[in-house]
Amino acid sequence: MDNLGLLADGLGAALTPENLMYAAIGVLLGTFVGVLPGIGPAMAVALLLPVTFGLEPTQAFIMFAGIYYGGMYGGSTTSILLNTPGESSSVMTAIEGNKMAKKGRAAQALATAAIGSFIAGTIGTLLVVFFAPILADFAVTIGAPSFFAIIVLAMVLVTSLLGESKLRGWISLFLGLTFGLIGMDLNTGQPRLDFGRPELGGRLDIVIVAVGIFALGEALWVAAHLRRKPLEIIPVGQPWMGKDDWGRSWKPWLRGTAIGFPFGAVPAGGAETPTFLSYLLERKLAKKKDEFGNGAIEGVAGPEAANNASAAGTFVPLLAMGIPVTATSAVMLAALTSYGIQPGPQLMTDHSDLVWTLLASLLIGNALLLVLNLPLAPLWAKLLSIPRPQLYAGILFFASLGAYAASQRAFDILLLLVFGLVGFMMRRFAFPVLPLIIGVILGPLMETRFREALAISGGDLDALWSEKLGVGLYVIAALVIVVPLVLKARRPSNPSDPDGTDGSTGPSDSDGSDNEKELVH
């Protein structure tokens, strides 16, 4: 309970009009930079670090917090509106979010993302306040075998996303896994599948793959059909979330928070896996299953909450152990050091005033994000009333700019085009694109964890079930496979239950005329 008092002191120190102004500038700058695909929160904080050199630590932290949350939120804005995720953790948001936008529900998607981020960020920050030291001790005991098990579970769940044609789904997934192999092999330092190009020596940037497949592929698809189909105007729709939207959003917000936070708190947990798990969970739990793939609000609310909760969770290892687990927290750590603050276990005791101010700043940054962005949501949504040719031209421009901005290489634009063509061909031949993206994200994670576990054990496969958590996850994975089979066997003939076999497919979209082959389920 002492912590609450300290947090109140921190809030007291942070809540001055001047500081609120810094928070507001931070949020605006962060959102602005985050909107550019390719520039994530890490780059935003690094770019703006020099700006804060003249400031007091408190003000600098407040600005950081604003930039951080703003950057994360900016990424989801473009995901929803333009199908161009700004960073890997908002890739999942694009899937349902952009579908919602196309149905004229962009404002609701943006609002549920903003409110979900706020709720998840706030709960996450409060969890950091109360449990950081305890969680940190537990988190380090989780090793590669458990991570591998989590990813195996995720892979098992992926099979429900393969779409109507399982063969196409598998091809798409394995194509993604193959793309995930490109780059330097961490265990030997050797380049793989680089075709002699040093630019392919690093891991593929997930943002470039996702933007290429989603945005560019779709733009090409639309361009190829513009002349054959009448131009459709995207309806503007309601500006605010309705009662139904609230009812459908609040549970995914909380579930997303519950999934996201532990991944942030565990060193090297990452923000991609939880967004993906949250999406799958919402899809499984959804009452209106056929809406998934056609703009289900749950599919935006869950992953957005998950990525923000994960972002808040990263402060657990950062503050309690001095371990930066993401590029952004590495930059934050560098900033702390530049103020003469030594990160590490004693940070909470030696500089408790600053730590509490930082945590208070996170809450303030988060609240300001909501205040500034919620009213903007209907305005952003109006961007979509731009006629299609111009809108897609804008998306192409934006996508290329983002691909280039990430590391200022012309080669990345070429890559973007290649993935755009892959995305176009996949739409043309009715391959679902989601398994591919998931393969690109999960493949490298799976490989890294697998090889880490085996490197430690010297190649002994028993290492894979050496952790209790891991074994538990395998059991869940097994249940996920077995239970539906058992249920199916018990109810052998029930034609009125189409979900018994595969609840995830079927483009039963009500506005069926639009892109009937676009299987982004």
Place this chain on the structure above:
Amino acid sequence: MPRTTRSRGRARWAPLLVLALVAVVGAGCGVTRGDPSKDMTMLIPNSPGGGYDQTGRAAVAAMEANDITGGTFEVHNITGAGGTIAFSELMRSDDEHTMLTVGLGVVGSAYSFGLDDKLQDATPLAQLIEDQEGILVPADSPYKTIDDFLEDWKKRPDQIAVGGGSSPGGPDHLFPMQLAKTVGIEPREVRYVPYDGGGPLTSALLGEKIKVGFSGLGEFEGQIKEGELRVLAVSGEKRLEGEMFSKFPTLKESGVDLVFTNWRGVLAPPGISDERRDAMIAYLEEMHESPEWQKALKDNKWIDEFKTGEEFKNFLEEQNARVEDTMKELGL
């Protein structure tokens, strides 16, 4: 009627107005002053927050604070392939206003990726710092001294999982391999686990997933101070400075004939004029004397090891030969 359309139009452009405003604020924060023809670029071969980034940005900050170049600096992070992408970019460039921060890890990657160019083929400007490696164990490890560890390691090198924050070819990998060779262990037998930087390595050590870690000590100061990690030895010629760090013995003191240091320095593109090279070396020399740089050295626990021009070039050649030997021995 005109009224309503006008207000609708305004609403539509409001987001853009906000962006424009933010852009102005953003631009205002980075006001460019001085002569644009003197503006320079500093390339960084890894992501923001990493070791090269900290060194490169500290040097840039010290040069800007003292207006040494008469212009401003733009810092570019070019990530990927262990720094070889940034290095290749430098080799293709002929811009007399570009520098690249490099280090031992880039030497290793240039070898792994089979680059034709070596670091000494660029225009070596200066070595900026040196960083010792340390040998770390978790608090309740049975190894109390470096001898305890080496004795056990010699007995069963293939059973003891050791780790570092770099992939093969990087400093945290080269150090244990050279150590193994020095004490008579076949480097190929070493069970080395690569981690993606100091953060994951710290958690692997704290969670006792690996027995011993090899890394620069700067990132571990907190854990060492708390007693959660212990340092068995450091790799440099002399002990580190500072109350806490000066307690750790060097390998040489412990009877192991090995000195290993990680280092970082600055290169310019190949083929630039001699005057321009000398001018850039002069900038770095002036930077080296500045109080800002001296403070950065102290804050980051970097060792002040500064050499320029030919001397730095010879050093690079020697480092390259050493890395190639180790990697060939491992069959990599």
